[in-house]
Amino acid sequence: MHPAYSVILFTTASGAGYGLMFWLSVAYALGLTPNSPFVLFVAMALALLLITIGLISSTLHLGRPERAMGAFSQWRSSWLSREGVAAVATYMPSGLLALLWLIGVESSLTIPLAILSAVGAVITVYCTGMIYASLRTIRQWHLGLVPANYLALAAATGALLLGFLLAVFGYAPAWTATVSLLGLAVAAALKVHYWQTIDADPGQYTAEMATGLGHLGRVKPLDPPHTRPNFVMREMGYEVARKHAEKLRRLVVAFLFAAPGLSMLLLLTVGGWGATLFFLLAIVCASVGILTERWLFFAEARHVSMLFYGSARA
Amino acid sequence: MTSLPENTGKKLGLVIDLDICVGCHACATSCKEWNTGGYSAPLSDHDPYGADPSGAWLNRIHSYEVGEGPGSKTVHFPRSCLHCEEPECVTVCPTGASYKRAEDGIVLVNPDTCIGCKLCSWACPYGAREYDFDDGVMKKCTLCVDRIYNETIPEEDRVPACVRACPTGARAFGDLGDPSSAVSQSVAARGGFNLLEEFGYKPVNKYLPPRTGASDRDPAIVTQPERMPKPDGSAVERLFAWADQALSR
Numbered sequence: 179m180h181p182a183y184s185v186i187l188f189t190t191a192s193g194a195g196y197g198l199m200f201w202l203s204v205a206y207a208l209g210l211t212p213n214s215p216f217v218l219f220v221a222m223a224l225a226l227l228l229i230t231i232g233l234i235s236s237t238l239h240l241g242r243p244e245r246a247m248g249a250f251s252q253w254r255s256s257w258l259s260r261e262g263v264a265a266v267a268t269y270m271p272s273g274l275l276a277l278l279w280l281i282g283v284e285s286s287l288t289i290p291l292a293i294l295s296a297v298g299a300v301i302t303v304y305c306t307g308m309i310y311a312s313l314r315t316i317r318q319w320h321l322g323l324v325p326a327n328y329l330a331l332a333a334a335t336g337a338l339l340l341g342f343l344l345a346v347f348g349y350a351p352a353w354t355a356t357v358s359l360l361g362l363a364v365a366a367a368l369k370v371h372y373w374q375t376i377d378a379d380p381g382q383y384t385a386e387m388a389t390g391l392g393h394l395g396r397v398k399p400l401d402p403p404h405t406r407p408n409f410v411m412r413e414m415g416y417e418v419a420r421k422h423a424e425k426l427r428r429l430v431v432a433f434l435f436a437a438p439g440l441s442m443l444l445l446l447t448v449g450g451w452g453a454t455l456f457f458l459l460a461i462v463c464a465s466v467g468i469l470t471e472r473w474l475f476f477a478e479a480r481h482v483s484m485l486f487y488g489s490a491r492a
Numbered sequence: 493m494t495s496l497p498e499n500t501g502k503k504l505g506l507v508i509d510l511d512i513c514v515g516c517h518a519c520a521t522s523c524k525e526w527n528t529g530g531y532s533a534p535l536s537d538h539d540p541y542g543a544d545p546s547g548a549w550l551n552r553i554h555s556y557e558v559g560e561g562p563g564s565k566t567v568h569f570p571r572s573c574l575h576c577e578e579p580e581c582v583t584v585c586p587t588g589a590s591y592k593r594a595e596d597g598i599v600l601v602n603p604d605t606c607i608g609c610k611l612c613s614w615a616c617p618y619g620a621r622e623y624d625f626d627d628g629v630m631k632k633c634t635l636c637v638d639r640i641y642n643e644t645i646p647e648e649d650r651v652p653a654c655v656r657a658c659p660t661g662a663r664a665f666g667d668l669g670d671p672s673s674a675v676s677q678s679v680a681a682r683g684g685f686n687l688l689e690e691f692g693y694k695p696v697n698k699y700l701p702p703r704t705g706a707s708d709r710d711p712a713i714v715t716q717p718e719r720m721p722k723p724d725g726s727a728v729e730r731l732f733a734w735a736d737q738a739l740s741r
Contacts, residue, residue, distance in 0.1 A: 179614070241608020241628025248587035248605050252494045258611055259586035314580065314691070315617045383688065388617075390685045390699055391510075391567060395559025400566060401515070403552035406544050410619040413610065482691070483619030486554060486571060 179316065180416040181476035184239040189306060190335075190468050192232025192265075193328060196299035197336015198343075199225040199272055201357065203296035205340070207289050212349045219279035221343050222272060222295075225336075233265060257312050261305035268298030303332045310475075317492065318376045318479040323368060330368050331434075331471070334361035335464055338438060342457035350453035352446065358460070359442040366435035369471070373427060376478065381491040388485035399488045415484050418477035426474050434467025494585045496578060500597035503669030504635055505575050505696035506652065507678055511703045512662035515555050515568030522657030523551040523572075523633075531638045532603070536626035548624040550633045551654055558702075567702055570663070572654075573620040573633035574687060574695030575599050581612035581621060590630070597669070597696055598635045606630055617691050640665070668696050 202221045205211045211218060237243040250266065252259040271294035278285055307325025314320050341354030386392030407415065418426070438460035445456040482492045527550055528535040537547030551572040558565045575597055582590045582599060589606035592599045601612075601621075606629035613621040613630060621632045636652035639645065649656060655663045666675035675698075678684065684698035723729060 242606065245605065245607045249607060252586050252588050255494045255583040256586045258584065258609065262586065313614055315615060383690065387690055388688050389556060389569060390687055391558045394565060394702065398557045399554065400557045401555035403554050406546055408546055409548065409622045413613060414619065482617040486619055
């Protein structure tokens with residue numbers, strides 16, 4: 179599948195934003211955050227900024243972005259529509275919470291709003307994952323592991339962002355590094371399991387099944403229907419070479435999981451000293467890692483329609 | 493509404509005879525010609541006369557080699573929307589632009605509400621939907637919905653443009669939900685099949701398989717390998733060898 183940069187930016191930026199929103203809200207509800215409404219406001223504002231950048235970016239790949247409002251209507255059947263509804267619904271408690279923190283009003287509403295924000299963040303990221311996981315045409319996506327991966331990566335990157343922000347403001351509670359480390363470990367385990375799963379499955383559909391001509395023998399393309407690639411080939415036929423994919427997977431392991439994980443371990447060893455630096459290092463590495471991971475998620479996906487264009491299996 | 497109708501009154505669709513199709517692409521060009529001015533207008537092209545032409549077409553004709561050795565065949569294979577009974581291209585649509593008509597089962601895109609997110613094309617295993625980069629919306633076979641009910645054109649033209657254009661009669665249009673229709677009867681008689689049946693979208697369009705029979709047997713006239721005379725070194729042969737060399741200089 180063609181890796182559209184707008185969609186890569188959307189899923190990674192809004193994923194990290196929702197992860198940050200989730201941990202911030204949970205920590206606040208548990209009373210683990212610093213007693214400074216301003217710091218809480220900045221953290222929630224950053225989460226909302228990342229989410230908004232992501233959502234705006236996602237509309238860039240639309241042919242008719244001016245009609246995007248229509249996408250909220252089909253939540254009964256469409257995961258894309260559900261994601262839109264969940265994203266908008268999550269803006270309400272989180273936006274209100276950010277506002278209360280900004281003006282510094284003490285309110286009994288903040289805890290329920292934080293809980294709603296955390297729940298909304300989880301639901302929205304789950305919907306994003308399900309847009310891909312619901313497509314039976316792509317076996318690398320049609321897996322329960324896909325929304326799990328999206329959730330785990332959003333949690334890991336969001337935890338790093340929260341740790342960094344708190345450190346910048348001079349708060350460096352050990353739990354931010356511990357949560358980041360745990361998030362990275364879970365995300366790494368899920369991603370490696372995902373790669374093993376897609377590598378183990380050769381694909382159940384063949385060109386013979388696609389054309390229905392298998393009883394006559396092997397089906398090979400003789401003359402293509404068009405001389406140059408069409409939309410279907412450009413969109414669905416994008417493939418990354420196997421050996422490049424393996425290199426990129428190693429890069430993901432190193433940058434997205436190993437380097438930030440090591441950074442968190444070091445931070446936990448040396449204590450609060452240099453927390454900002456350790457988190458910054460982890461975030462820079464994880465950014466490179468997650469953009470590569472998302473690019474690979476598309477580039478390694480094989481679409482069934484390519485069976486008509488010469489793929490043997492999908 | 494992107495939820496699917498429980499059942500459709502009719503199941504209008506095409507039957508494509510892979511035994512007769514000669515791969516002339518007349519159905520594809522006729523489809524393009526009609527639809528670039530009809531319901532799907534425009535069907536934009538990019539660089540049509542240049543080195544990298546591309547564009548939105550609703551019908552594509554593949555040619556495959558099937559089998560190996562003397563029994564192998566060339567099979568020409570037109571591919572377009574199959575107007576499936578349970579298509580997820582419809583259910584994934586976030587706006588309701590992609591829909592299946594309850595009255596006749598035709599799967600359409602409403603060009604006025606499509607946002608061009610392309611998710612429907614990802615959900616189609618048949619690669620039947622093509623995005624129009626100029627129009628910013630998805631295009632697909634409409635089963636010539638603007639011909640088949642069109643009372644302003646002669647009655648014989650009220651079939652999809654591809655069916656009207658086919659010079660060999662390899663394409664037929666009709667109600668596949670009615671067992672007594674001509675299309676249903678030809679499907680029953682010839683063992684018509686679904687593409688990628690295992691996938692489960694329940695296509696309405698059917699394909700008739702290439703006939704197997706006389707043409708598959710070994711050719712009746714067996715040609716003998718030509719015998720080349722061995723050189724014998726005679727004077728005549730040397731004369732010709734000399735002439736050949738002299739003329740080749």
